[in-house]
Amino acid sequence: MKPNIIVSAVGVVLCLTSPGVAVPTHAADAGDIQKLKKELRQIKAGYQTRIEQLEQRLDDAETANDETNDKMDDLAVEVSQQGNQKAANTFNPGIGVVLTGKYLHQDPSAYQFAPPGFVLGGEPGPGAPGFELGESELNLSANVDDYFYGSVTLSFSKTASVEEAYLQTIALPYGFSAKLGRFFSSIGYLSSRHTHTDDFAMRPLAYQVFLGGQYGDDGVELSWLAPTDLYWESGMEFYRGDTFPAAGAANHGQGVTTVFTHIGGDINDSQSWRAGISWLGAKVENRAGNHYGESFSGASDLLIADFIWKWAPLGNPLIHNAKFQGEYFQRNERGHFRDSSGQVNALDSGQNGWYLQGIYQFMPKWRVGLRYEELDAGNPGSVFAGSTLDPVNVAPKQASLMFDWSNSEFSRMRFQYSRDESSSLAANLWILQYIAAFGAHGAHTF
Template sequence: MPSPSRRPAGIFTVVPCLFWLYAIPAAAQESTPDAGPPPSDAGPPPATGSSEVQPSADDMADIEAALGKDKAAAGTETNPAPAPASSGVEVSTSSVRVGANNQWLDLSFVLDMALAAFTSDEPLQQGGHDPNTNGFNFQQLELSVRSVVDPYLRFDSNIVFAPAGVEIEEVYVTTLDLPANLQVRAGQFLTRFGRLNSTHPHAWDFADQPFAIGRVFGGEGNRGLGLEASWLTPLPWYVELVGSATDATGEGTARSFLGGGGDRVVSPLDFQFTGAVKQFFPISDDLSLMWGLSSATGPNSTGYRNYTNVFGTDIYLKYRPTTVASDTIVALQAELLYRRRQVPNDVLTDYNGYAQVLWRFAKRWATAARYEFGTPAHDQDGHVAADPLDPEWTDTRQRISANVTFWPTEFSRLRLQAATDRAGWRDEPDYSVFLTLEAVVGAHGAHAF
């Protein structure tokens, strides 16, 4: 770019020409009103009543040449040639265009960190990204990459950076154009069991994962490599049927199944199968309800052809005024999980669940409270049994949490949370306090209802 104090050289040619063509002849006409007609090569005379003088052919050639130089100089200085489509990366405010076919990638980073304090030396946190030590906790840095592959497939991935290393949390493709309201996705994904399992920490109303999810499925939630199909039924109300088949292994993702055993697949019975029914009911313009039923079944590691079955129900009731201008949101969310596991010569059962309420009382402020519980494993006779997964879990555990959240903008969040954790097998309850910070950059879509 030229310096502001300099002008392209062609301007010095155009200005004197225009001055000579218009100013000097006009002054001459005013001083010599009786002058004769212009020379024959000066072009046609001006129209009657006009004081303009038309330039000659040579003058017009000089002006056009000077303007051409200016245009060429401006083009080279202010309009650089674009790079070929097959090279380089073009960045917008929230997307990146790459490749020969100029595909757009939606990129986002989500940072979650916390300052935590516990009264116990061994906190009973179940989530893989929960704050779990006194002091500063780096929960995760999530990189999300999304793009439409072609008219038939969409690509989604979530890569998590944590102190323990880099983890591919999800990476899958989803169909876009199947008939009959069908949709299929393939890859590694969080199964759609219940409501919370398929979401990420930045979508939660609390700083940590309910221990029901961690105890039953693992610290990372239930996910696996596999295939999922869903169908939006043509019923008068919203009903979606979901079914998936995934690997039953994964220490942090298939805790009630094969876990970290890594057993090989020798038949379809070695997969974990998950099914769910999702229903939506618009009760009124301001009140809506979602209700789901879920089940998951797969082999466990206690013996040959021993299986685990998990059944769950979830509910989400949301009040948000739409008929009047208001920032108020009141949401009730609850899940109940029943687990049944075959072990050598016995069957173990237990219940786990949580219920929480959120009140967003201002545009940037909200408060929430949550109650969680988990029962010890019982045998077929109803007695408390030794649990191979949680041998210390010999009594009921309950946890109560409350928090207040402040959003400086939609891209950042501060949350102060306190909890009391009462495990029946411990003499004293555990108390905890978290102060968390979340920051989002890039393109990040709206959260699900």
Template sequence: MSKKLLLAASAAVLLNMPPALAASDADLEVIKSEIQSMREAYESKIEQLERKVQTLEAQQTTTAQKVEKTQETVAANASSVPATAQRSIRDTSFNPAVGVIINGQYSNFSEEEADIAGFAIGEEAERGDEGFGLEHTELNFSANVDDKFRGSATIALHEHDGDTEVEIEEAFVATTALPAGLEVKAGRFFSELGYLNSHHSHADDFADRPLPNRVFLNGNYGDDGVQVSAVLPTSIYTEIGGGAFRGDDFPAGGADGNDIGAWTAYGRVGGDVGENTSWRLGLSTLQADGISRDGNEDLVNFSGDSSLYIADARAVYAPTGNNAEQEIIFQGEYFIRDEDGTYEDTDAGTGAINYDDSQSGWYAQSIYKFHPQWRVGARYSQLYAGDVPAGLVGSALDDGGHDPWAATAMVDWTNSEFSRIRAQFSREEVANDSDDNQFTLQYIMSLGAHGAHNY
């Protein structure tokens, strides 16, 4: 109120200023020259702006000409496309990104059979088919659902014993709008466990998964459930998360849906060393209690509690600082599984035998990209089965005193980001009497949507 009064008063004073207070002639001259210099400054500025407008206009016409020219050539190249193609009649821009992966191979094995001694395994853990074959054919659809969710579905088609199987590998929605680094994922998806589990096999550096990922996770653990993760606001990368699942995918199994059948938890850190090296370390666990899991083509059953712990490490080094030219990757995972329950091998007729022991395994691999299109790689995998209870001697759980191992070497050629051809040789000694030399020629082609450059 008082401020307003003050303002009004000062305004009144200003308005009533007598003309006698006006400037002298000398002052007037100063003001005149000031105005003159201001005018000059403005004029030069306006001139500058006019020049700018002219150049911009000229550029616009050249751009327009260019665009027109491109359109003309495109129209000429594709005669089936009408000239009005730039005006789309049916808008397809809201369609999800669609990608198809064609993953085929030719394999040759020296051994007729190759059963991994000491373990009851799932279907995906078995050696692939010999001869020509399609590994996985994958169809992926993904898009933002709206401003708060995204979704992705991956359907895999694969052959097993002459039958084509259709499998929903992943079908999930995830949040994009949560604060504080949080993400919630729901549906069926590959859990964050170790390094390889959350990756699709076509992105792998070898034609098959390492032995421990095959034996302990059946390739990938992908169950129905919910996973929550958080990237923490730390200077080095820190992420924690966990999930609750139905418990229906290997190494869980036999879920009746009444309860949470399995849960996971993980933590990871990562960062850079200098400008050319990056690294990541992680710990994770998968806990499946009260399960009934069939393995070895339903011949072996495990009932009880299964706890898997994984440590993973990865480092990527770009010798020239540019990973498009050269790159060296080191990667390894260590697995330990505690199982408490009963094993029954119906093939060996053991009956249900109490089992309380742990198995373990690890792999280490390195990939060297020495040319933008060429890479070589080597990998070693090793498994250790548990002690065999007396009742299981001679069954699938009996490793016969042999620790399964595999040594693998590969070379691949990447024409573009969308095609890769690989040759791989593996020596697998997975049982006492099994010295398997495996040769694989593989091609992985990606149609449609651009793939992700995962770490």
């Protein structure tokens, strides 16, 4: 900048002293020449003063700019440090706890949950009478990086166990997603959901006898979300095959395969729906029966059809909302069954079950629900009389009525009455249940 100013000033001087400058002819005498020289000296002095002023302003501007740059550098360091701290906090896992418990009164006191004709797995039934801590959970979850999300859920009741522990992709193209680890299956409607999100204190009978409450194991899932106006998700899962209804980790530790598809959408501003169909195929090795010494080996195929409809006025569920839900289960098992005496017989059985339930929030925080369900154990044949597979002419069914109050989305108190005729001895069940969630808690799926 300085050289340009000086060059400009010199140019002006040269221009004024060059022959091309128009000078009157009558000023050629000595007096006029002296006058012109004086004027020229004044002009040069004025330009020199102006140049010095511009140079001083330039120096001041450069000094101020250097100070500003220093401040910006300091600010950049501070912002970088804050960003690093924020990023570190972002990658810390969110920690959430779900606490559940209940009080159960059953009449008669000798009642035991044991639907005739069905092998039971997991922890079926309403639980022990009296006060009891339910299936409480500790969850840790976070984005591992820009490609993976991780979640670990520990379950606490009578014992502690790893309920879920998996990695899930968040950046696969074309609507694909993969899940690796231990997780609940996406078959049906309730299987992938934790029990504290249920609308009743007990899972439907069909879930208890066909899946032990819900199916989960070590494996991998690949799903695809279609680019359609309607919600449409499909997927396949491959599991180890250690948990009910499978057993023995058959087929070299790849004993279970599932396929599912779910589709849904909005009917209008107030209504939405979802329907699905799923299949679980298991290779079973020495699955224990309900009686000592019993076991089954063979193939187990389970088909599930599910549907749910939800209503909330203009999409606002705060005052009133409702939902209607149902599922149908059909299971076929083929193989060999060993009874408690050691006798082995070929088995080819068909069983089914279903439930329908409705929930209505009639005022803020208060809901009422009704559920009815039935099971059909089929007739495997007289050779299985007296064994776990003997239906003993009982048609299992149950009806439940529930009221619950939710102070917020994180706490709920529930009263439920069930008339249980699913076992040889019918019973009346009264349940008072509490549910509380605190800490990080993700939104529930549809």
